Amino acid sequence: MAHVIEPAASGRSKCRGCGEPIAKGELRLGERLPNPFADGEMTFWYHLICAAYKRPETLLEAVAQTGASLDNRETLEREAQRGIDHRRLPRINGVHRAPSARARCRSCREPITKDTWRIPLVFFEEDQFNASGFVHASCCLEYFETTDVIDRLKHYSSDLSADDLAQLRQELAIAR
Numbered sequence: 001m002a003h004v005i006e007p008a009a010s011g012r013s014k015c016r017g018c019g020e021p022i023a024k025g026e027l028r029l030g031e032r033l034p035n036p037f038a039d040g041e042m043t044f045w046y047h048l049i050c051a052a053y054k055r056p057e058t059l060l061e062a063v064a065q066t067g068a069s070l071d072n073r074e075t076l077e078r079e080a081q082r083g084i085d086h087r088r089l090p091r092i093n094g095v096h097r098a099p100s101a102r103a104r105c106r107s108c109r110e111p112i113t114k115d116t117w118r119i120p121l122v123f124f125e126e127d128q129f130n131a132s133g134f135v136h137a138s139c140c141l142e143y144f145e146t147t148d149v150i151d152r153l154k155h156y157s158s159d160l161s162a163d164d165l166a167q168l169r170q171e172l173a174i175a176r
């Protein structure tokens with residue numbers, strides 16, 4: 001079966017992209033994947049914007065086929081296309097200050113010192129998102145080939161203050 005875009009029938013489905021519930025009536029994307037344990041398919045649900053950020057090919061396929069009218073169609077298609085053009089962008093899973101100095105940056109391979117801004121990464125493998133290390137926020141350009149990532153960082157780290165965002169913009173600017 002093809003992927004589907006439809007209003008959530010209840011508020012019980014959770015988005016695979018962010019882990020948050022999808023509100024009843026909100027348009028959601030159902031990604032159909034072969035069931036590895038049985039015949040047939042599984043459906044994974046996403047907020048549309050989470051699908052655009054993290055499953056760009058699926059989102060574009062579903063948007064091309066859907067009869068539903070999407071208010072933010074342009075944004076969804078643009079963000080999904082960016083995730084295809086810059087193939088590492090869908091790995092972004094927010095941003096935070098390193099709580100310890102144990103991790104190394106996947107881009108520059110240097111240790112990420114405590115309290116430095118870092119971007120956690122997830123890889124979609126075997127039907128799930130797996131946590132797969134970090135990059136310095138200041139290595140953003142090197143790793144993602146773009147510093148236009150603030151919306152993604154905010155989306156997956158909704159607790160960022162205005163100060164945090166100002167600092168982050170500086171970190172990203174270092175990379176330019």
Ligand SMILES: [Zn+2]
Nearest residue numbers: 015018047050
């Ligand atoms: Zn989501």
Ligand SMILES: [Zn+2]
Nearest residue numbers: 105108136139
């Ligand atoms: Zn780095």
